[in-house]
Amino acid sequence: MFKSIKWKLVIMFTLMIVSVIIIVGTFFRITISNYYINEFRSNVENAFAGDFFSQIVSASESDDAIDRIASIIDGYAGRIGISSSRNVYVLDGKTGGVIYRADKSIVDNVEKTPNIIAAMNGRTGGDVSDKTTYMDYAAPVMKGGSAKYVIYAKDTKDELNDITSSVLTIILQAMLFGLVISFILGYFMSKTITSPIISLTDKAESLSAGDFETKITVRSDDEIGQLSHTFNIMADRLKNNLSTIEEEKNKFETILMFMTDGVMAFDSRGKLIHMNRAAEKILSITEPPDFIEFDDYFNKVDADISLSEIRFKINETLQRDITVNGRNIQVFFASIARSEAAGVAAVIVVLRDITEQHLMEQSRREFVSNVSHELRTPITTVKTYSETIMESEDLPPEMMKNFLNVISSEADRMARLVTDLLTLSRLDYDKSDMPKEPFDLTALLTDITNKLSFEAENKNHAMSLSFAGKIKPFYGNKDRIEQVITNIITNAIKYTPEGGTIKVSAGCVYDKIYIKVKDNGIGIPKDDVPHIFDRFYRVDKARSRQSGGTGLGLAIAKELVAAHDGTISIKSGEGKGTEVIMQFPCKEDVTLS
Numbered sequence: 001m002f003k004s005i006k007w008k009l010v011i012m013f014t015l016m017i018v019s020v021i022i023i024v025g026t027f028f029r030i031t032i033s034n035y036y037i038n039e040f041r042s043n044v045e046n047a048f049a050g051d052f053f054s055q056i057v058s059a060s061e062s063d064d065a066i067d068r069i070a071s072i073i074d075g076y077a078g079r080i081g082i083s084s085s086r087n088v089y090v091l092d093g094k095t096g097g098v099i100y101r102a103d104k105s106i107v108d109n110v111e112k113t114p115n116i117i118a119a120m121n122g123r124t125g126g127d128v129s130d131k132t133t134y135m136d137y138a139a140p141v142m143k144g145g146s147a148k149y150v151i152y153a154k155d156t157k158d159e160l161n162d163i164t165s166s167v168l169t170i171i172l173q174a175m176l177f178g179l180v181i182s183f184i185l186g187y188f189m190s191k192t193i194t195s196p197i198i199s200l201t202d203k204a205e206s207l208s209a210g211d212f213e214t215k216i217t218v219r220s221d222d223e224i225g226q227l228s229h230t231f232n233i234m235a236d237r238l239k240n241n242l243s244t245i246e247e248e249k250n251k252f253e254t255i256l257m258f259m260t261d262g263v264m265a266f267d268s269r270g271k272l273i274h275m276n277r278a279a280e281k282i283l284s285i286t287e288p289p290d291f292i293e294f295d296d297y298f299n300k301v302d303a304d305i306s307l308s309e310i311r312f313k314i315n316e317t318l319q320r321d322i323t324v325n326g327r328n329i330q331v332f333f334a335s336i337a338r339s340e341a342a343g344v345a346a347v348i349v350v351l352r353d354i355t356e357q358h359l360m361e362q363s364r365r366e367f368v369s370n371v372s373h374e375l376r377t378p379i380t381t382v383k384t385y386s387e388t389i390m391e392s393e394d395l396p397p398e399m400m401k402n403f404l405n406v407i408s409s410e411a412d413r414m415a416r417l418v419t420d421l422l423t424l425s426r427l428d429y430d431k432s433d434m435p436k437e438p439f440d441l442t443a444l445l446t447d448i449t450n451k452l453s454f455e456a457e458n459k460n461h462a463m464s465l466s467f468a469g470k471i472k473p474f475y476g477n478k479d480r481i482e483q484v485i486t487n488i489i490t491n492a493i494k495y496t497p498e499g500g501t502i503k504v505s506a507g508c509v510y511d512k513i514y515i516k517v518k519d520n521g522i523g524i525p526k527d528d529v530p531h532i533f534d535r536f537y538r539v540d541k542a543r544s545r546q547s548g549g550t551g552l553g554l555a556i557a558k559e560l561v562a563a564h565d566g567t568i569s570i571k572s573g574e575g576k577g578t579e580v581i582m583q584f585p586c587k588e589d590v591t592l593s
Helices: 005-049 051-059 065-075 114-120 158-208 223-258 277-282 294-300 307-311 355-391 397-429 441-458 478-494 541-546 553-563
Strands: 086-092 098-101 135-143 146-155 262-267 272-275 317-324 327-339 343-353 437-439 462-468 474-476 501-509 512-519 567-572 578-585
Touching (some): 005 146, 005 158, 065 098, 065 146, 114 146, 158 223, 262 277, 327 355, 441 462, 441 512, 478 501, 478 512
Parallel strands (some): 462 501
Antiparallel strands (some): 086 146, 135 146, 317 327, 327 343, 501 512, 512 578
């Protein structure tokens, strides 16, 4: 309880009042004591300096000196204040013994005080001390150079002690009353001071708990009132600053959370302190990342970097390329310094997954290589046959015609390749310029199968078309859909041995329109199925070239299906035939015009 500033103030105020009363009381007691001592000395000295002492000196020469001195003392009793507490004695100048006492009712032993001894030695003894229990005065009556008698006045200080006791009683009463008054006044005064401090403390605790709405009531214009007003202003500014910081923190965390690049933060000791979702995904981290330490982790992934290396390169960015779980990752390291003297406070690591970029670059290189390879064969053939024709003067007409047919065929092949490449380029660049309109898919499929039935019959294929109920109008580009279906059925005819079956079917399931083309042909090996839609990919390259294929048909089909918000998939196995399934969204509000 007494640790409170309120009670400390009360105690200090009480001690101050008590100290003042004690000092005043002590001063008052000393003043009264000095007054009585001075009054005694003045009274006795005046009496001894006048006729009283001169008469005693004259009487000491007579034969009945003691009687005459006694009568003189009795005559001056009122003037020298002889009473029950003050008495006058006649002492022997040599022995100090009592010869006569004015008040015979006072029977006491007169000790040889310093004043008596001084008088016995011929000097007046007038020293009075406030430490003794009496006041005395001794004057010698000289004869022949030595003290014959000593006139000795002694006061017992009873009156002084009575007055002093009364004064002390009054002081103690005043002290007790002062203690009560000082305690009450000190309590209310300290409460006046400490109440705003308590309010400030409560407000500070509320601020530390995040409550910025409570205000301190300003009740005065003094320093405490100014402090309360300043504290309210500080609380408002702190609230605004924290709101701004919180807003910026939320922005920063949101940016970090949803940015595609991974971000990791390490403290100066290499401990992980932050990692966003992108970093967890890029590094394939599924467990809590608390175990990650800078040097251990980046040594494990062969990043060839250490925390000490970054510490000496403040304001510099270091780059490393690493591979994690088969993915190519570009890593940037940067340090954050508190100041030039304080050194590195944290290390920021930015992770960028460049696997797709590498794959695109690899695909681009393969594309250029494939195009070059595809064009090189027909160009070589055209060049060879044309040079043969030009160099031969007597080339037989049949051979000449055969050479020209080969040149024409290779030229057509190059034309188809260029056309397919242009088609893919347009689809890659922009699919939105493809005009779409509602059309009857049933009629389109019927028309396509009728056109290709002659080619199927040439290989003795049994081709059929079936519909699962009524098909809703299809919304899309009719020519492009026809191109895709024709390509799929043509491939089925081409890669199905003679006497095979080709089944074309279509229907609606929930909100999807599906088209299936199934054959019992040679099928596709399991390892080739995932790559069947890649550009220039051929299962049997030699056979594909012989059939005049460019290796881009299925790639174009996939792009065209995707342009119609659809999907295309293949189920196949070597020697088990192939089933191609296309699915497109079914639009409810589409009607034929």
